[in-house]
Amino acid sequence: MRRLTTIAAAATLAACASVPIGERPTLSAGDLEQVTAVFKRDFRERGQAKLERVVLDDVQRLCNLHNDNPPETLAKPLEEAQHKAIPVPAGSLIGDWKRGERIAQSGRGSMWSDQPGVQEGGSCYNCHQLSPKVEAFGTIGPSLAGYGKIRGTSAEMQRYTYGRIYNSKAYNLCSPMPRLGHAGTLNEQQIKDLVGLLLDPASPVNQ
């Protein structure tokens, strides 16, 4: 009986070990193709969310293959290409922080339930603390409270901040942050307004 119990326990352990619970898989190029094919079969376009959204671009492919930590030699050229493609407008990039606050608060935009062609929000508060007065902020990204007070409003800082919102992957290839301008979720004026929210000394973010 004791022996049987031992065998049963060993079998249970073996079975547990063979189902890798809690472990992140190492994905091959074949795995990515398999998942994309499954998505193409299992998803339907709805509203503005067309089926082509399941197709991976170079950035997504590399990040998926390397668990969001690709070798520098592969990541750098892609980062540079993403950076080059950011259309930074001329002149001051500091827009209206009041409009920026509304854009930062809104979690809508680019979903199948949103009106196509209407740019709404940046979902900023979903992941970041911005104005210290707003208590409902997420913690997936770093706190941006005091962002401009710490960094100043130089032309270089304006360009960096604009670029970071437009395409975060140009600075950190596998950044968890959406490429809000690149994806078409936010337009030029909206990103300027968010730069205003972050940099304007009068913005609640810097109080």
Next chain:
Amino acid sequence: MHPIKLAVALGAAALMTAPALAQKSIYADYQRMTAENAPTELFELEGEETWKKRQGPKNASLEACDLGMGPGVLKGAYAALPRYFADAGRVMDLEARLLHCMMTLQGRSSEDAAKRVFGNENQASEMEALSAFVARHSHGMKLAAGRWHAKERETFELGRKLFYHRAGPWDFSCASCHGEEGKRIRMSDLPKLSEPKYVRPLMATWPAYRVSTSKIVTLQWRMNDCYRQMRMPEPVFGSETTVALIHYMTVTAEGEIYRGPAIKR
């Protein structure tokens, strides 16, 4: 307003304003306090009626539906799902299986059976009521999704890959929000869904009555609404993608006592 909904709303309001509740644990306390008299019973009764109702071209009920324990056996069926079904040649969760039974037993087309799978605050869908009814018969039993059959292992592996697969205009995977401990989106806690200790209490409580929207919600709805917020196209109801993710999480939660249908914030 429906009297039960009103009672729930009043109860929720009373709890929300209870001054003794600490900020951090308010939802945990709230869930514990309301779990005892969840309004899911109403939906379970509705589900039972639907289960027994003759409909479709074959004018048949679902009473002969085999949920994995034999035709018509309800006890423990939900706790053993998702699992492989030889007659369908694939792994199915409860909702995919119900859809299958509607098509095979009642002779309904997939379009007809899946026409209204997500209800609203005025009326639950057929699928939601049925889910609550079937799940009730596993209350108190251990979650034990199938994971011995080769197809079940394949499904688990697919679910695991899907969980980490970043795609779409916002480059999101499930792990973007559910990959780390202690994170929050706005005010909502984000459970790390690859970790048994966080997944177990969750999988033990679906389907559930959601007080914030006055709706009964199912796991298929949860998958659908997550992909909406991930800015992806819409996953087909009961598709391999949605079943694989549900299977991945249910296997991760293996052994947890099923406590649903429950109530959620």
